[in-house]
Amino acid sequence: MKLTIGTRGSQLALWQANWVKDQLNSAGHEVDIRIIKTTGDKLEQIPLTASGTKGLFIKEIEEALLAGSVELAVHSMKDLPADMPTGLIIAAVPKREDARDVLIAASGKRLGELQGGARVGTSSLRRQSQLRLLRSDLEIVSMRGNLDTRLRKLDRGDCEAVVLAAAGVHRLGWRARITEYFQASQICPAVGQGALAIQCREDDDKTVGAVKTLDDAPTHWAVRAERAMLRHMGGGCQVPIAAHAVAESGQLALQGVVAGLQGDIVIRSGGKDSIENAEGLGVRVAEDLLSQGAREILNSVDT
Numbered sequence: 001m002k003l004t005i006g007t008r009g010s011q012l013a014l015w016q017a018n019w020v021k022d023q024l025n026s027a028g029h030e031v032d033i034r035i036i037k038t039t040g041d042k043l044e045q046i047p048l049t050a051s052g053t054k055g056l057f058i059k060e061i062e063e064a065l066l067a068g069s070v071e072l073a074v075h076s077m078k079d080l081p082a083d084m085p086t087g088l089i090i091a092a093v094p095k096r097e098d099a100r101d102v103l104i105a106a107s108g109k110r111l112g113e114l115q116g117g118a119r120v121g122t123s124s125l126r127r128q129s130q131l132r133l134l135r136s137d138l139e140i141v142s143m144r145g146n147l148d149t150r151l152r153k154l155d156r157g158d159c160e161a162v163v164l165a166a167a168g169v170h171r172l173g174w175r176a177r178i179t180e181y182f183q184a185s186q187i188c189p190a191v192g193q194g195a196l197a198i199q200c201r202e203d204d205d206k207t208v209g210a211v212k213t214l215d216d217a218p219t220h221w222a223v224r225a226e227r228a229m230l231r232h233m234g235g236g237c238q239v240p241i242a243a244h245a246v247a248e249s250g251q252l253a254l255q256g257v258v259a260g261l262q263g264d265i266v267i268r269s270g271g272k273d274s275i276e277n278a279e280g281l282g283v284r285v286a287e288d289l290l291s292q293g294a295r296e297i298l299n300s301v302d303t
Contacts, residue, residue, distance in 0.1 A: 001210055002030045006061045006070035009035040010146040012168045016196055017074045019171075020094075023214055034070055036061045062088060065199060071207045073199040077192030077223055078165075082231035084199075091208045092198040093223055095216035097167035099194035099244055101127060101187045103180040104169070105161035106154055110180040111135060119159035121150060125261060125301060127163050129240040130187040132263025147172065163187070167194040188242035188257040191226040195219055218247035221275040225254045228282025233258075233290065239298055243285075247275055256285045258294040261301065267292045 003024060007017035014033070021031040040056030057079045064070045066087060077093065084090075103111050103120075111134060114120070121143030122128060128140045141159045143150055147168045154162050161179070169178060198214060200207045222245035229243050240261060245254040255270040269288040273281040 001206060002032075003072060003207060003210065004032045004034050004070045006034050006036050006064050006073040008038055008057060008061070011148050012146065012172060013074075013076075015171050016076070020072075020074050020196070020198060020211075020214065023094075024210065027210070027213060029210055034064070036064055036070075062199070065201060068201075071200065071204065072211060075197045075199060076168075077195040077197040078190040080192065080197050080199075080227075082191075082227055082234075087202050088199055089202045089208070090197050091200040092211040092213075092215040093220040094196050094198070094214050096219040096222070097170055097194040098181075099189045100166045100184070101163050101182045101189060101193075102166045102169060102178045103161055103163055103182070104151070104154065104177050105179045106157075107160065108179055109161075111161075111182075114138065114160060118161065121153065121159040121162040124163075124190070125240045126190055126242050126259075127187060129259035129261050129263060130242070130257070130266075131163065132261075133259060133266055134186060134263075136263050151177070165189075165193055184244045184255060188255060189244050191230045191241065191243045192223050193244075195223050218275075221245075221247045221252060221278045222254075225252050225278040225282040228279040229254065229256050229286045229289075230282075232283045232286035233294065233298065239301055241298070243282075245278075245281075250275055252278055252281055254281050254285050256289050258289055258297050260297050265297065267294050267297070 005017050007013050017033050024031045038057050038060045058075055061073045062085055065073050116137040117139055119139045119141045121141045123142055123144050150162050198211045225245040226243040230241055240259050242257040245252055251272060252275050253272045257268050259266040267289055269285045271281055271285050
């Protein structure tokens with residue numbers, strides 16, 4: 001088959017698209033890559049929470065997919081809103097990279113070693129809220145931009161440290177810069193973090209069949225549980241909701257977190273179920289979070 005992948009033009013997005021291209025090439029398919037500039041790329045100076053738009057980094061790519069100008073799209077799973085446009089599906093979810101968040105500090109220090117008042121850069125409300133739970137004495141600096149852009153800002157002294165997704169740092173070969181890995185009990189990852197979403201038109205059986213070989217079932221089940229939790233809570237990409245699921249031996253374990261932006265409150269829940277009931281598990285954990293007061297926290301966030 002001849003296939004065209006739609007993707008953003010960032011260094012990380014192109015790494016991901018080229019990885020998928022290489023896998024499909026190995027299966028005998030001819031693959032091109034088309035770079036599509038998204039709203040999130042165009043509004044780089046505006047805080048994500050002020051944009052008022054869900055799916056900032058995927059909207060234009062999904063439009064190209066629906067229009068038939070590309071056959072598939074490769075996204076970072078955490079960029080996908082809980083609900084997708086009618087006619088599109090996640091056809092494959094490759095094996096997940098490390099889902100954790102990491103600290104990269106200019107001084108090489110760990111979070112607990114940073115001086116009070118040290119500036120830590122992140123644009124994520126989820127990270128901001130959980131960082132304040134760990135170190136309320138730090139200054140959280142809003143920092144937009146692609147991964148390489150944020151590292152350049154760190155290097156020029158805009159802040160003393162940044163918090164990033166381990167997956168992107170690993171994929172771009174910057175593992176040696178990592179100062180500390182955060183366990184999910186410290187900073188719970190974003191829904192789908194570390195996973196890729198290969199998106200296709202639902203009625204394009206040939207493309208769906210071609211990419212199915214890239215699907216990793218344990219990752220797919222885990223992501224389904226996380227996204228079901230997010231969907232039931234009515235959350236998008238820019239809310240302080242965190243979730244992480246692990247599939248093992250036919251069972252899923254899911255933990256969910258909602259934290260107040262000032263680091264003054266945290267609500268946690270978790271559960272286990274069979275992989276076949278991934279979505280039911282996600283809904284159950286979401287219901288428990290909501291029963292503990294998560295809705296009040298989410299309503300207080302002006303997104």
